[in-house]
Amino acid sequence: MDRRAIIPQRSGISIPLCRRFSSGRNRPSREHIENNFTEKFTVDERAGLAALGRCSFERRFKAATHNTVIEYIQRVKIEAAKRSLESERKNVSEIMYDVGYGDAKAFRDVFKKVAGLTPGAYRDKYHTQWRAI
Numbered sequence: 001m002d003r004r005a006i007i008p009q010r011s012g013i014s015i016p017l018c019r020r021f022s023s024g025r026n027r028p029s030r031e032h033i034e035n036n037f038t039e040k041f042t043v044d045e046r047a048g049l050a051a052l053g054r055c056s057f058e059r060r061f062k063a064a065t066h067n068t069v070i071e072y073i074q075r076v077k078i079e080a081a082k083r084s085l086e087s088e089r090k091n092v093s094e095i096m097y098d099v100g101y102g103d104a105k106a107f108r109d110v111f112k113k114v115a116g117l118t119p120g121a122y123r124d125k126y127h128t129q130w131r132a133i
């Protein structure tokens with residue numbers, strides 16, 4: 001059985017989740033993060049969607065995803081940015097704003113931490129129109 005949660009087609013992102021967070025009362029919170037990753041919201045708001053207290057929600061979320069809520073949101077945003085860098089001709093600043101970052105340094109730092117490359121280096125390596133076949 002496939003245990004991967006699929007983020008909507010528009011982003012084409014797939015983040016592994018354990019069964020506990022892909023169904024049940026945790027599902028609305030996970031889906032909200034995946035569908036609205038460009039919006040700002042608090043962990044308390046997400047906990048409310050799951051009808052849990054903040055601490056319980058964070059503990060269950062980390063057990064299910066192996067990421068804190070904030071790390072998961074960052075991963076979702078970076079996966080969307082990676083997709084854009086691979087397929088679109090937008091510059092890095094436009095993509096940064098599209099995925100919900102307002103600070104270029106923070107975006108570069110998180111991108112490098114998650115992807116292992118800077119956004120520019122990632123585009124140079126993976127952009128489909130620029131690669132030699």
